[in-house]
Amino acid sequence: MKEISLNILDIAQNSVKAGAETVRIELKETTETLFVSISDDGCGMKPDFLAAVTDPFTTTRTTRNVGLGIPLFKLACEQTGGEFSIVSRDSENFPTDHGTTTSALFYKTSIDYTPLGDVISTLTVLIQGAPEIRWVFTHTLPGGEVRLDTDELKEALGGVPLSHPEVVAWIADYLKEQYDGANGNPCPSI
Ligand SMILES: Nc1ncnc2c1ncn2[C@@H]1O[C@H](COP(=O)(O)OP(=O)(O)OP(=O)(O)O)[C@@H](O)[C@H]1O
Numbered sequence: 001m002k003e004i005s006l007n008i009l010d011i012a013q014n015s016v017k018a019g020a021e022t023v024r025i026e027l028k029e030t031t032e033t034l035f036v037s038i039s040d041d042g043c044g045m046k047p048d049f050l051a052a053v054t055d056p057f058t059t060t061r062t063t064r065n066v067g068l069g070i071p072l073f074k075l076a077c078e079q080t081g082g083e084f085s086i087v088s089r090d091s092e093n094f095p096t097d098h099g100t101t102t103s104a105l106f107y108k109t110s111i112d113y114t115p116l117g118d119v120i121s122t123l124t125v126l127i128q129g130a131p132e133i134r135w136v137f138t139h140t141l142p143g144g145e146v147r148l149d150t151d152e153l154k155e156a157l158g159g160v161p162l163s164h165p166e167v168v169a170w171i172a173d174y175l176k177e178q179y180d181g182a183n184g185n186p187c188p189s190i
């Protein structure tokens with residue numbers, strides 16, 4: 001069993017490999033459920049391939065002939081009594097409107113629920129690894145919302161690369177501060 005943030009890392013890496021320009025990671029959390037959606041505008045998958053993609057032996061990897069990212073994400077949510085879905089439009093049939101959305105609903109009350117884990121590290125690893133992509137992250141929690149859009153950041157940074165170590169550290173702090181607010185932690189006194 002692993003943290004859901006590692007599943008999110010796997011699924012978002014599929015979006016990077018699919019040549020996405022924009023990847024949206026959306027988390028919606030209530031006291032009882034966690035909904036995760038990863039959406040990209042990459043090359044997409046043809047219907048026959050898509051139908052088989054939750055099978056571990058479906059992969060376009062050349063280094064090994066099993067692909068586990070999608071089957072493990074599906075298993076993790078279904079083990080909690082939740083649901084998995086993947087929708088895709090391939091670039092050949094949908095030249096202007098292609099991409100993939102992978103989503104999963106988790107029941108946090110299940111004994112088989114693995115915690116979300118370190119989603120901030122997942123995001124910084126993704127951004128650092130693919131700074132050319134527009135990453136849009138939202139996490140809605142019962143106590144508030146956490147948001148990051150790398151396009152907005154790029155504008156503010158005026159040319160400093162997103163992969164610069166200090167920028168990466170700043171992103172992690174920026175997210176952490178928002179989580180402190182959304183989790184109801186009091187603001188530090190000045
Ligand atoms: N967002 C996506 N866009 C386009 N193709 C995708 C996307 N996600 C998955 N695929 C295709 O589905 C295959 C299976 O994905 P999966 O994540 O299960 O395994 P993998 O990426 O091949 O290997 P692993 O995740 O174990 O490194 C991929 O090889 C890729 O061809």
Ligand SMILES: [Mg+2]
Nearest residue numbers: 010014069070
């Ligand atoms: Mg994968």
